[in-house]
Amino acid sequence: MSWLKLNGIFLSAMATFVLASSFAHAIECKRKKTGYFQQMRAAKQAALVPRHIPGINKSLTGAPGDAERGRTIMLDESKGNCLMCHRIPELGQDSEKSTIGPNLGDVGARLSEAQLRQRIVNAKAVTPDTIMPAFHVTKSYARVSPAQVGVPVLTAQEVEDVVAFLKTLK
Secondary structure (H helix, E strand, O other), X not given: OOEEEEOOEEEEHHHHHHHHHHHHHHHHHHHHOOHXXXXXXXXXXXXXXXXXXXOOOOOOOOOOXXXXXXXXHHHOOOOOOHHHOOOEHHHOXXXXXXXXXXXXXXXHHHOOHHHHHHHHHHHHHOOOOOOOOOOOOOOOOOOOOHHHOOOXXXXXXXXXXXXXXXXXXX
């Protein structure tokens, strides 16, 4: 076995390797606190800060929505069919199969009325790559039957009803 004398202390080759490794590790850790790693850490922190989410501030009808009608619309497969993609425990649905969209169990606490309205009217205004359909937009539909051209999925009052129901989910 080879030995190395360091400051009057004899160290084995293995101890020398461990000591050198710890010095290298300390240098690498110092390096990770500056430069590129510091920039990446700052970028990750900035991503955690909520960004401004646009919304539609005014009611589409000028009248408040009815939460009970909104609940019915969300359950209706020919209208909202929200349970297809979202988990909504308040509607008695809490299975793991509806996980395409976010869980809406506390959406009324997370988003404002304006933000909820925007996401229902046209979610692509907030998240361009979403697969959520625009429920109150009539332009730029693709592959729509001739009878449905220019007809929104939900009327303005139905949008307000759904917003009223979603506001109750806290």
